[in-house]
């Protein structure tokens with residue numbers, strides 16, 4: 001596992017394991033435990049995923065069994081839209097922390113740029129200063145919303161977790177984050193398995209040069225741009241494959257070849273579409289909650 005240093009000096013693993021849409025508590029515990037055994041140290045959940053307790057149970061067990069120490073783990077969770085606002089965010093944080101059964105959270109993110117996220121941010125700043133959170137950040141913040149928050153808050157977000165994969169590079173968003181000292185982190189680094197990513201000809205061709213699969217090539221490409229990633233799998237062989245990306249690096253010419261895959265927009269979620277905001281806020285879509293893997 002390799003780490004990256006956040007603006008506040010905290011070390012964050014470059015690769016993490018996410019548990020989106022894994023609502024079955026027993027399965028979630030099992031996958032997290034298996035991921036720890038493979039070597040994953042960063043875990044990404046959210047209040048909206050409905051599985052913080054299962055993640056907490058699994059982590060408690062691996063710590064008790066001596067497989068890993070708490071200080072070797074990096075646990076991320078997120079504040080949902082309905083809990084924005086200063087007081088509500090403090091309460092929601094405490095609920096998440098208790099479900100995760102941890103004394104502190106490594107990274108707490110404002111999940112969506114909706115509702116009173118300035119109030120939420122003030123709560124996060126307070127919790128950070130009290131030592132209950134080691135790093136604070138946001139998710140799904142566009143370059144302009146992120147800039148506004150950075151320039152109008154006492155403590156800047158240390159991370160912005162957004163969609164980034166070979167079909168959506170987000171170069172401008174990354175440039176803005178770098179200028180602001182915010183670490184980019186990718187969700188759906190495998191494009192949620194869409195667009196036949198695992199048999200994509202360009203990824204396969206590049207991967208072949210290093211003896212790696214299309215999935216490994218896609219993941220490594222983000223790491224090579226110093227973008228932290230959280231990926232998900234419910235299969236042991238895939239979890240192992242996704243973790244086996246430390247012994248190669250894409251050449252400059254291969255990185256150039258990746259440019260042809262960039263669509264420049266998302267086919268998963270268009271945050272520029274006001275209907276998406278409406279649906280999120282009205283809870284008509286909360287993909288995190290709906291699906292059960």
Ligand SMILES: NC(=O)c1ccc[n+]([C@@H]2O[C@H](COP(=O)([O-])OP(=O)(O)OC[C@H]3O[C@@H](n4cnc5c(N)ncnc54)[C@H](OP(=O)(O)O)[C@@H]3O)[C@@H](O)[C@H]2O)c1
Pocket residue numbers: 017018019020021044045111139140161162186187188189190191192193198215216230231232233234235237238239241242
């Ligand atoms: N902040 C946000 O708003 C937000 C939004 C979305 C996601 N996230 C986070 O990011 C994490 C990852 O994103 P994601 O789960 O949406 O998508 P993803 O990691 O891009 O893709 C997951 C899909 O890829 C498959 N897969 C994984 N490794 C594979 C391999 N080596 N070969 C073939 N198939 C493979 C998985 O199927 P199998 O189970 O069959 O392996 C699964 O269907 C989430 O779990 C969550 O923690 C955050």
